[in-house]
Amino acid sequence: AQSVTQLGSHVSVSEGALVLLRCNYSSSVPPYLFWYVQYPNQGLQLLLKYTTGATLVKGINGFEAEFKKSETSFHLTKPSAHMSDAAEYFCAVSDLGSGNTGKLIFGQGTTLQVKP
Amino acid sequence: NAGVTQTPKFQVLKTGQSMTLQCAQDMNHNSMYWYRQDPGMGLRLIYYSASEGTTDKGEVPNGYNVSRLNKREFSLRLESAAPSQTSVYFCSSGQNTDTQYFGPGTRLTVL
Numbered sequence: 581a582q583s584v585t586q587l588g589s590h591v592s593v594s595e596g597a598l599v600l601l602r603c604n605y606s607s608s609v610p611p612y613l614f615w616y617v618q619y620p621n622q623g624l625q626l627l628l629k630y631t632t633g634a635t636l637v638k639g640i641n642g643f644e645a646e647f648k649k650s651e652t653s654f655h656l657t658k659p660s661a662h663m664s665d666a667a668e669y670f671c672a673v674s675d676l677g678s679g680n681t682g683k684l685i686f687g688q689g690t691t692l693q694v695k696p
Numbered sequence: 697n698a699g700v701t702q703t704p705k706f707q708v709l710k711t712g713q714s715m716t717l718q719c720a721q722d723m724n725h726n727s728m729y730w731y732r733q734d735p736g737m738g739l740r741l742i743y744y745s746a747s748e749g750t751t752d753k754g755e756v757p758n759g760y761n762v763s764r765l766n767k768r769e770f771s772l773r774l775e776s777a778a779p780s781q782t783s784v785y786f787c788s789s790g791q792n793t794d795t796q797y798f799g800p801g802t803r804l805t806v807l
Contacts, residue, residue: 584738589736612793614795616798622800622801623700623786623798623799623800623801624739624786624788624798625798626795626796626797629795631793670738670739674793676793681727681744681746681752681792681793682727682729682744682746682790682791682792682793682794682796683729683741683744683754684729684739684741684796685741686731686738686739686740687738688736688737688738689736689738
């Protein structure tokens, strides 16, 4: 069965600093991986996804993530944090083991704080 | 193009009351999902509908029922609300294993 672990429930960075949010997954089949962002009192919005092909995936707002099969990781990075990046971030894996139902298994989330 | 809409946005119930959360999508997606979000637990799948006419249980289905009314609409019903069902509920839709699009959520408090 698939599972997702996000290391660190809270991450704090200074404006302009590197953002690194960690995600490790467990999957018995080649995974589809997603990062979603949730701004306060809003729904989830897709940042980026990996399905097949290039392992370095670029998303919206300057974020990117690299799929590393050997490390079972899909960490999210951004070179320079902006105040508007403060939000909660969720890593998710598609439950492909159950057929093409599209069910997502989410990590517990990481709250990113950006300090001026 | 509204995407995924949910009603109501907020609701307060007393223990034992019932209610239905409504969800609709206008993207012609086959699959629709209901999740609940609790602090420190991410989102957990309650029920899903992989296609019109089918529904199936997710990780936390107890205390809930669903109806896939047509391709656009997927409702979630609490027959007898309990304080443990206090949560934020999200509906989403997608095309099989592709990106899911989420609604704005319903904040439910059960007293």
